[in-house]
Amino acid sequence: MALSHEFQALTKSFSGFGVDEKSMISVLGKWHKDDIKSYRKESPHFVQDDRLFEKWVDHHVDFLKHEFLRLKNAVVLWTMHPWERDARLMKEAIDGPQAYGVIIEVACTRSSEELLGARRAYHSLFDHSIEEDIAYRVNDSHRKLLVGLVSSYRYEGTKVHEEIVKSEAKILCAAIKNADRKNPIEDEEVVRIVTTRSKPHLKAIFQHFKGINENLDGESTFDKTMQCLCTPQTYFSKVLDASLRHGADENTKVALTRVIVTRADEEDMKEIKEEYHKQHGVSLSKKIDDEVNGNFKDFLLTLIARGE
């Protein structure tokens, strides 16, 4: 006879973030046909069909599909060559509902050579250049910025010209102040600066903003771009937090796998964890432990713990 706490356990095991395989197996493994039937009658995942049987609610099956696939997706992404990984992430972002965030994330947080590698991989995987696909698919004000970001091959040395930093910081400031009337990403000078200048140069510009209390921590495309370029650990920590909140949609949740898998071996994982702790008062590992289930959770935690 199935017990009500077993019903709860089973429902919980496939309602959260990732599936709790152990729980599922231990409950379902014992149940007889009648137990399962009782479960169907009581569970919110099933409805009474007018043909007198309890059927799965379709969107729960879809939900389950996503949750079961999380580990597979994480493992496949993890074992992929970083170039193929980034190329596929960007392709998905281009083809899917306009998820510019991912394009900005990949284009801005990778080194010049890594981004170049991704562009090469894109050629061989999809028979197009990423520039042409983005330019073709994006028809709105985001086009120039996105094509520019994805085509950038930034100087990676540390040399920075202070006078130019100052004058360009002024230009960006003016654009930000004018943001109500004109989106900064439609300003030619903003696009020029943000898509061609080196990261040290942009970080120096960013310092000027902090001086005038502009934190650029909003949700606008311009803010996201500057965050990715200048303070990636802050950006990643925000994205991770959003993915772990209750009620997050699929696009937001999928970021958990993406960020952890793509940054796990990079130097910034440590900084991301520190920033997360600073911003949210709890360690990333603990949060994941609380919110995520099963083998998927274990995989993520192992990835985060590397290098400790």
Next chain:
Amino acid sequence: MATLLAPEDFSPGEDAMALNKAFKGWGTDEKAIIWILGHRNADQRKQIRLAYQQIYLEDLIKKLKSELSGDFKRAVCHWILDPVEREAVLAYEAIIKNYRTDYRVILETAFTKSAEELLTVKRSYQFLYKSSLEEDVASHTAGDMRKFLVAVVSVYRYEGEEIKEGVAHSEANILGDEIQGGRGGGGGGALKGAEEIIRILSTRSRPQLLATFNYYKQIHGISITKSLDGNPADEFSEALRAAIQCIKNPKRYLQKVVRNSINRVGTGEDALSRVIVTHAEKDLKEMKDVYLQKNGRSLDDAVASETAGNYKAFLLTLLGNQDYF
């Protein structure tokens, strides 16, 4: 094919010493410099620079810059460089030197190379100038010209042969709308909007673009370059035309650049030595053939009659001539 004539056997040390001898005393023995450097390929020149540095503890390029002058100096100092470095230097000079960026040089840099070659030039540029080619082009140009030039040097084009006919057809229409629609009837007016032209020219692969240009002619009854023909003072349209011509047939385009330079049309001397110096080891021979075909006289004859002195001797040497001293 190259026009450069370089011997198989050579001694970098002997060459370095001979060059040093040429610098000594009153004046410079330019003929010796032409004779040696004008007959050495990139690898050999690199070894000579190294040998010169080792023996005389001096940079050969610095020495050349101080001993030579004028067009001759510029040509030799570009020639001595390794080809990738040279392209970076030419691009830098085109951006920084005059008050106006010489867009033709940037277009040559972008369109006469494979995607990988363009990358090596950009890396060399970063190494030499501690900034990226893209940021320097961007900060020295404005408006549509900027968008266009930055886009064409940033792109990493797909290099396969695949083309999509449907896309070529629709983009031929889009180009037609932007070029002809924006002019308010008749030619000669500046383009009103250039977003799509820039997008297409700066992202599509070369085979795809060629297919598009073909469709353009079929649909509009006039080649795309003719549609862009108009006011030569409209620099941006001129740049688009130049880019399209270069995409269609780089050798024919470069031959035209050389011809204009010889006839003092448009920008001056620079282009002649630039094209000869950058192509002497690559495909100058084919370009000479096109030049002869289009102009009724050989490039060698044209150079011989329009230039003078050491500059002329040097160019003719690179063109493969031995007997004019």
